[in-house]
Amino acid sequence: MKRLILIVLLLTSAANFAQGGEKIQERIKAQKVAFITEKLELTSEEAQQFWPIYNEFEAKIEKIKSEDLRPLKKEMRQGDVSDKRAGEILEKLLEAETEMHNAKLELAEDLKKVIPAKKIIMLNVAEDQFNQKLLDKLKEFRDRRQNRRN
Known part of the structure; x- marks a missing residue:
């Protein structure tokens, strides 16, 4: 959970420089909701x-x-x-x-x-996976920016 907040803050900081921060935060939140819902296989209820x-x-x-x-x-x-x-x-x-x-x-x-205990356990896995995806995207963003400068 700590990593997620750090990642969101890092992404937000980088995104604020390039684009509007609120839009990025909203997109991250929406992606997280979709990702976790899918990974946990949550029913609508x-x-x-x-x-x-x-x-x-x-x-x-x-x-x-x-x-x-x-x-x-x-x-x-x-x-x-x-x-x-x-x-x-x-x-x-x-x-x-x-x-x-x-x-x-x-x-x-x-x-x-x-929700069942198994899904609660899977929540930790899904959060870690989502955090890793955010880190990967942040690295891609940083690399693209770096390449533009060179």
Whole structure:
């Protein structure tokens, strides 16, 4: 899940430079929905119940990352923090990681009510596959840009 957010952010940053970022984000989201729906072989009924739960989970994770993790990581990258502040940052990072873990546990519990356990397990595989596709596309985009410059 962490990789997905990183990939989306990287793709979005690159895409913002080349095109409108919102359109790219919408396209990525639509492709992800189609990809996961296909890989999990969700029925229409399952999909109707699955996506609101999954979207709520992703919103929680994004909120934690944008409000908690990004500012802390930015501060860490700037360096030159005192040992005391480093301890505070570490504590906050661990709290955020715990929140994300708890959100993932809650996701699994909620999904058990609407799809079989096998599909919940396959969700992790599908997310990894989708993330890899995004990385591959990002690399292609970067290579094309590089070739245009040369």
